[in-house]
Amino acid sequence: MFERFTQDARDTVVGAVAEARRAGAAAVTEEHLLLALLDRGALDPLGVDRTAMAADLAAARRRGGMSRADEEALAGLGIDLTEIVSRIEETHGEGVLASAAPRRRTLGSSLRSALGRPEPQSRHVPLTQGAKKILEQSLRIALGRHDRHIATLHLLLALLARPGTAAEVLADHGVTYTTAEAGLAAA
Numbered sequence: 001m002f003e004r005f006t007q008d009a010r011d012t013v014v015g016a017v018a019e020a021r022r023a024g025a026a027a028v029t030e031e032h033l034l035l036a037l038l039d040r041g042a043l044d045p046l047g048v049d050r051t052a053m054a055a056d057l058a059a060a061r062r063r064g065g066m067s068r069a070d071e072e073a074l075a076g077l078g079i080d081l082t083e084i085v086s087r088i089e090e091t092h093g094e095g096v097l098a099s100a101a102p103r104r105r106t107l108g109s110s111l112r113s114a115l116g117r118p119e120p121q122s123r124h125v126p127l128t129q130g131a132k133k134i135l136e137q138s139l140r141i142a143l144g145r146h147d148r149h150i151a152t153l154h155l156l157l158a159l160l161a162r163p164g165t166a167a168e169v170l171a172d173h174g175v176t177y178t179t180a181e182a183g184l185a186a187a
Contacts (some may be wrong), residue, residue: 005151006150008040008152009138009149009150009151009154011040012036012037012040012042013033013036015036016036019036020032026125027131028127030130031057031060031061031166032131033166034166037152038054043156043175046174046179046180052173053170056173060169134155134159137162138157138158140158142154153181156175156180157177160176160177160180161177
């Protein structure tokens with residue numbers, strides 16, 4: 001499938017891996033793909049404020065990745081997600097729900113740390129099921145549009161087509177499937 005990716009789309013996937021590494025995440029998520037699209041300027045033609053969108057993604061991570069739909073469902077049961085997050089952060093520290101999973105340390109990494117040497121960047125960072133679904137969906141979208149290659153537009157449309165935090169944050173910033181398709185195709 002990756003042979004169909006344009007160079008920009010490949011760079012976006014590599015950028016998502018870099019975002020995950022930078023965050024200390026155990027795996028690449030849909031949010032990392034969105035952050036990579038932002039970083040590459042793929043959403044600039046749509047007038048998206050990169051800083052504001054990145055802040056909204058960070059706020060969603062702070063809630064443990066729960067979407068507004070999750071929050072509303074919990075509220076329907078009488079559970080206040082904001083209150084839960086506040087109490088957890090009082091006890092364990094601010095941003096604890098956004099913290100990356102602890103990485104396993106090997107003897108080699110302990111030795112490198114003791115010698116003051118950085119971890120090599122070749123550490124494999126797998127994709128979550130959701131991120132894999134985005135890549136698969138981007139292929140389906142490209143095929144449905146009769147495009148020969150998978151571009152950043154297809155990655156963005158795949159993010160918008162699947163429910164979740166990334167699609168929610170995009171919608172909050174006025175980016176819908178229709179606007180993205182029209183705006184980016186014209187650009």
